[in-house]
Amino acid sequence: MKNRKLVLAKRPDPTVDRGLFRLEEIELSPLKEGQFLVRNLFLSVDPAMRGWVADMPSYIPPVALGEVMRSFAVGEVVESRHPDYVTGDMLYGRFGWQELAVSDGADVERKVDPQAAPLAANLHVLGMTGATAWFGLTEIGNPQSGETVVVSTAAGAVGSMVGQIAKARGCRTVGITGSNDKARRCREEFGYDAVINYKACQGEDLSSGLATACPKGVDVYFDNVSGPISDAVMGFFNVGARMTVCGVIGISPAHLSGPRVARTLLVKRARMQGFLIFDHMHRLSEAVESLLPLFKAGKLNYSEEIYEGLEQAPVGLENLLAGTNQGKVLVKL
């Protein structure tokens, strides 16, 4: 059987664009005992991929040159020589940017119930994205009713979930985002109490925007960017503030350095903690079970930007990293 896959052809220098990937077509060997074949239906495109393709120290080794691009996917078992997986099983796993994946089960995150929610939702609100928001917000941020929760990349896949979970917990939610259109979606779709378009205000303006949006200061900050945006938010920390460091996409070469945070953390007895969903993937079902009631109650709005066909995955990634996407970027095969 023929498989088509996207492999990493070169490293970013420094831009991550479609040119880094190469389409390959190969003939698959017959399945061995203990293996099964997954036909991917939806592929995920994630901001973390910027890190996965770069050859620098990170939480997992980079994708090797010539290797299929690492990616989450939802797929269907179409052939099996494994006792735990039968034809027709729907799976969520790390199946990569390819049409078919040969698996021994090690890259399966969980079986998916196609009745509980649309299939693609398992790649975001009921998948890694939802679990990231759930554990990163509830276990590190631990927001209490009435507290103020600030979210950077507030309209993003993770950010929009964080905002909605915090809102459902009775918090005042304040989103920071990068366009007027995203700001509108933050208010209308994700229910933020206040939204700031940081690109429409620089430096002091961001701070005055935060002062207006957070009259009682900031208790929880779910940060996906770091950099100057975070510098501004930290200036409004209340005593005992909790900050989840979930992404650092705002640390550009121009902002490798910044104001030291130690004095703020000390004076505010605040906590800043790195969060990586990979440490919690064994608890994925726990997060999904916690999120399903909110999902079914219509409290987890989301948008999808769906690209059609394997070849479009690098385009989706390029647009995602450029910030021009509208919602979770997916590829439908």
Place this chain on the structure above:
Amino acid sequence: MKNRKLVLAKRPDPTVDRGLFRLEEIELSPLKEGQFLVRNLFLSVDPAMRGWVADMPSYIPPVALGEVMRSFAVGEVVESRHPDYVTGDMLYGRFGWQELAVSDGADVERKVDPQAAPLAANLHVLGMTGATAWFGLTEIGNPQSGETVVVSTAAGAVGSMVGQIAKARGCRTVGITGSNDKARRCREEFGYDAVINYKACQGEDLSSGLATACPKGVDVYFDNVSGPISDAVMGFFNVGARMTVCGVIGISPAHLSGPRVARTLLVKRARMQGFLIFDHMHRLSEAVESLLPLFKAGKLNYSEEIYEGLEQAPVGLENLLAGTNQGKVLVKL
């Protein structure tokens, strides 16, 4: 009855030196109902005083100009019109840099047992210093046997306690200090497994010293300085590292900015948390009870640098902030 006290005469500009204080002699009014009179026996001199005399945002309001200098002290009740305090009671409290203090009990931290330990010890190893080390290390750092614990200002009042508590818990302890003499004391008196004199090595040298001293990386970092020393230590964080931010004396005007820590915290899923003993003073007795067995077993070595007479307190502070002191700075009245 006459009282002599040191009041804050001016703000640092920017140096904190003896010139900031003025000796005043005043006549005390007779005690009112509910008051008692404490004769201070030992006054404390602490690094935190640098912050208390400066008019900048901090965890407590600055000492007002013309006000008695804020300070912990151990004193004896010499007269009382308060039902809970009788003549002869020994107290640990915020009695200030003065010979006599009129109190209504609000500034008392705890009654001291003069049999349990030398009186002055209640101002450091069995006082706020010990409690700072105890709570900051055990509750934020939570060191486990076999882990590596790094301490900055390792020979200081707090640092030396942290090192010894960690050592008693079976950790590998690594001290960073600023002179060969202090380094020697770290090894001989405080039992550190490895010591680095950061003034004898700059930049890369500090990192290579840490690489040698921490062959298994850093699990817990009790930081009293921030600045370039912390930048170097954080480069050796293990996954799940915990950092107590207890002091920021290394953030000089030249180092207000520094490398952003967010990426390290994210990649290492590490935690950085500000700690202020004032949040925990209501649990002071709990810390003292936890420390007493170690104290009685001779596992909490300490040195005192005792100045004689109220007038010497500002000299002691000057020397403490210059780093020329040998151990806990106290004033004996």
